[in-house]
Amino acid sequence: MAKKPTDDGETITESAVISEHIDDALSSRYLAYALSTITQRALPDVRDGMKPVHRRILYAMRQLKLNPEGAHKKCARIVGDVMGQYHPHGDQSIYDALVKLSQSFSARYPLVNGQGNFGNIDGDSPAAMRYTEAKMTAAGLALLEGIDEDAVDFIQTYNEEDVEPQVLPAGFPNLLANGSQGIAVGMATSIPPHNVAEICDAALHLIQTPNARIETLMNYILGPDLPTGGIIVEPKSSMLKTYETGKGSFKVRCRWEVEDTGRGTYQIVVTEIPYQVQKSRLIEKLAEVIESKKASGLADVRDESAEDVRIVLEPRSKNIDAKILMESLFKVSELESRVSLNMNVLDNTRTPRVMDLKEVIQSWLDHRRDVLQRRSQQRLGKIDLRMEVLDGYMIAFLNLDEVIRIIRFEDKPKEELMRVFNLTERQADAILNMRLRALNKLQEIEIKTEYDKLAAEKAELEALLGSEKKQWAVISEQVKELKKIYGPKTEIGARRTHFEDQPDIDVDLSTAFITKEPISVVLSGMGWIRAMKGHLDDESSLKFKDGDNLAFCVNAHTTDKIIIFASNGKFYTLGADKLPGGRGNGEPIRLMVDLENDHVPVGMFVHDESRELLLASSEGYGFRVQESEIIASTRTGRKTLNVKAGTEAVRCIEVKGKKIAVIGENRKILTYDLEELPVMTRGKGVRLQKFKDGGLADITTFDPEEGLFFRDSSGRRTEVNDWELLEGKRAQAGRMAPRGFSRKGVFDPAKTL
Known part of the structure; x- marks a missing residue:
């Protein structure tokens, strides 16, 4: 038989060489790795709610006789026994798992009683294992009760020198009580902690009524009971769906209260924060919110925590409503977070699958x-x-x-x-x-x-x-x-997380902390804008620079958005509270928006997203647009009506009727149904009226019952008689305006914005 030399001088036979395709080799080996990660590292067993490392830690502590009534022992001793006998992995990973079992802000019912520095809610690391000590709690001991009475199967350890339990007897419903987090290969698990007394009530009901529905079980298990407390504002229907499918999430908010600081001022004190949120990181984020002015109502944040959480939030003004301020902070910080639920666990056959609430409780029973x-x-x-x-x-x-x-x-x-x-x-x-x-x-x-x-x-x-x-x-x-x-009247069993309906408060962060005051926004023909206090009744009292005059004047409030429509077909959005004051002539509009010098504003109005607008160009094209679609988020504006060179946007009016009336520079009028004009968000539009010469002069909408009106040369509002004779189809030429119609070729200006 042929032999081949090796690097160290030895030879191997050809029969010892395995020939295998690279795809098959990688697939089989990666599958073995994936299965090992899923079953031996990441997913908990549904019966005792533990991963192998946690199970081995508790079993090793029992072998060391670290019972609740006994003395503590060094964590280094525990970690050494676990690593040497049962868990051939890094000592730091074992110690991290031991620490998690003892942290009151991580585990709802700690299985380990730690002595020394085991970290804190700020995210600080625990002391080294040589400095800390530990023993089991009553809950940890309950998980092991009866293990020497042939209650569970034992398997050989990694070196086949000893045996270890494949699962614990689980006299404590650990999976739901303490939850579990893990990321495997292609799957993950995330189970928040729950209240043991509620789990017991649900289990007793399931024993009496094996066919009970999950909706009935939720009469006993109200929802997660998180170690750090907080308030769950998730709707009941959403939680039911989550427990029925085994997948979903819960919206959790901090617990806060208002403290009176005298003279009409107050401060907000946060006493409980959402689960798995580091307090130090949360305060850093709140400081960034203040600096970036994402919530302009917050002036300062302080951490006055000792053993309990106490985060103080100072409002910028005593006039700011505390509820609105907190709603704004919930949107931009981790004072509100989502706790996910993905009950992906190993069943009694060691097969990973997602279970619903009833299956989890039944598996434990x-x-x-x-x-x-x-x-x-x-x-x-x-x-x-x-x-x-x-x-x-x-x-x-x-x-x-x-x-x-x-x-x-x-x-x-x-x-x-x-x-x-x-x-x-x-x-x-x-x-x-x-x-x-x-x-x-x-x-x-x-x-x-x-x-x-x-x-x-x-x-x-x-x-x-x-x-x-x-x-x-x-x-x-x-x-x-x-x-x-662990009853509800005991210190450890009392529910920490409570439930509330989410307040029906729709907070607009851009206006939430602006004092609402009446103003009049004035835009001159030369493009100077200002905001004057109060609502003007007499526009003749306004003063302008020499050669300048009034272009637009609208009554608004400081909380409004002011919309400007320009001849380039763009909409520009300005915050009314950010406009220059009424003293002097104001400031040029081009300092606030990027408006080209060869284009001018052709309309200005207060934003109302419920309205519908009609846009038209001088070429005679146009369309309808919802006002909710025109808000510009930058100073460059929002392009809506496309106009080519030599053409301008000339009209932006509110749709107030079922008919459209168009008049061209040739003084021909055409009326037709509003439905013939499409609703768009951007474009050139469709032809409004056909012109042989000239372009569009004006456009309006009206109700047939009220009739069509125009302003004559003396300013009187005059009705167009027999307007039905002017009716046709969109894009037709129309008929000559009746005698006496405005020489300027415009309809009723009161119908425009």
């Missing part, structure tokens, strides 16, 4: 029943062995003289005892090992009493194993005892 059966079976086996020995003792007492003779004179007393009295090997050994002092009348009575007691216990266990109803009754009692320990 089924596991508790399996543990009960195994513990009872194991106890039954021990009873049988002890009763067998006691039977032998009773035979010895009844035949004491013969037993003594056989022991004294026979060469093989064990075999002789078994032959003469028909004893088992275990009974014969027990008799031979019996002390002489036990051969008294009192001891005989004790043996009979013990035998009768064991016989009664055996009968109870056999009845228990033979009755499913009795098994569920025992589990119900166990759950009730657990609820007593």
Whole structure:
């Protein structure tokens, strides 16, 4: 057989070389890695809610006898035992997992009682493991209860020198109580903590009513109960869907209150923050919000926390409503966050899948029943062995003289005892090992009493194993005892996270903290703009520079948005509170928006997103547009009506009727239905009227019942008689205007913006 040399001089045979396609090799090896990550690292078991590292930590602590009533031991000792016996990975990852089990702001019911610096809610790291100490809590001990009574299966450790539990007996509903977070290969899990008393109530109801709906279970489990408290504002219907599908999220807000600081001023104090939000990072973000003016109502933020959370928020003005200020902060900071739920867990066959709320609780109950059966079976086996020995003792007492003779004179007393009295090997050994002092009348009575007691216990266990109803009754009692320990009236069991309906407050951050005051916005023909206090009734009192005059004047409030439509077909948006004051002539509009020198404003009005506008160009093209579509977010404006060179946008009017009337520079009028003009968001539009010469002079909308009006040369509002004669289809030429129609060729200016 051919051999090949290796780098170290040795040779290998060709039969030892495995030929495999690179795709197959990578696929098989990556699949093995993915499965290992899913089952051995990232996803918890639905029965005990633990990942292997957490399970090994608790089991190692039990081996070290770190019970709640005992003393603490160095975390370095615990980590060393876990790494050396059960978990062949880095010591830091084991210590991090141990720390998480002890942090009261991470675990709702800590499984480890830590002593020393185990980190804080600010995100500071814990002290090194050589400085900290730990022992188990009552909840951690409950997870291990009965582990020595054949309650669960054991598997060999990584070095096959010892054994470890594949799952814990789980006398505590750890999966829902403490939740779990993990990222595997192609899947993840995220389960927030819940209240144990509520879980117990739901479990008891599920035992009584196995076909219960999740909607019914939610009468007991109200929602997550987070270690850091907070307020859940998620609708009930949304939470129901989340628990039914096993996937979703919950909106959580901080808990806050208003403190009166005297003289009409106040400050807001945050006492609870959302789950998994670092307090120091939250305060940094709030400082950035103040600096960037994303919430202009907030003036300062201070951290006055000691053992409890106390974050102080100072409003910029005492006139700012506290609720509106907080709603604005919820939008731009982690004072409001979403806690996700993805109940992707390993079921009792170690298969990953997403479970709903009912399946998770039922899986825990089924596991508790399996543990009960195994513990009872194991106890039954021990009873049988002890009763067998006691039977032998009773035979010895009844035949004491013969037993003594056989022991004294026979060469093989064990075999002789078994032959003469028909004893088992275990009974014969027990008799031979019996002390002489036990051969008294009192001891005989004790043996009979013990035998009768064991016989009664055996009968109870056999009845228990033979009755499913009795098994569920025992589990119900166990759950009730657990609820007593973690009931709503206990310090650790009281619900921390509460529920509220989200306030129906629609906060516009751009205007939320602006004092609403009446103003008059004035734009001159030369493009100078200003905002004067109050609403003007008499525009003739306005003064302008020499050669300048009034172009537009609108009454508004400081909280409004002012819209300017220019001849280039663009809309520009200005905040009314940011306009220059009424003293002097104001400021040029071109300092506020990028308006070309060869274009001018042709319309100015207060924004109302419920309105519909009609735009028209001098060429006679136009369309309708919703006012909600025209807001410009930058000073460059929002291009809406496309106009080519030599053409300008000339009209922007509010749609107020069902008919459109168009007049060209040739004094021909055309009316038609409004529905013939399409609604668009941007473009050139469609032809409004056909012109042989000239272009568009004016356009308006009107209701047929009210009639069509125009302003004559003396300014009087005059009705157009027989306007029906002017009716046609869009893009037609129309008919000559009736006698007396305005020489300027315009309709009623009152209909325009």
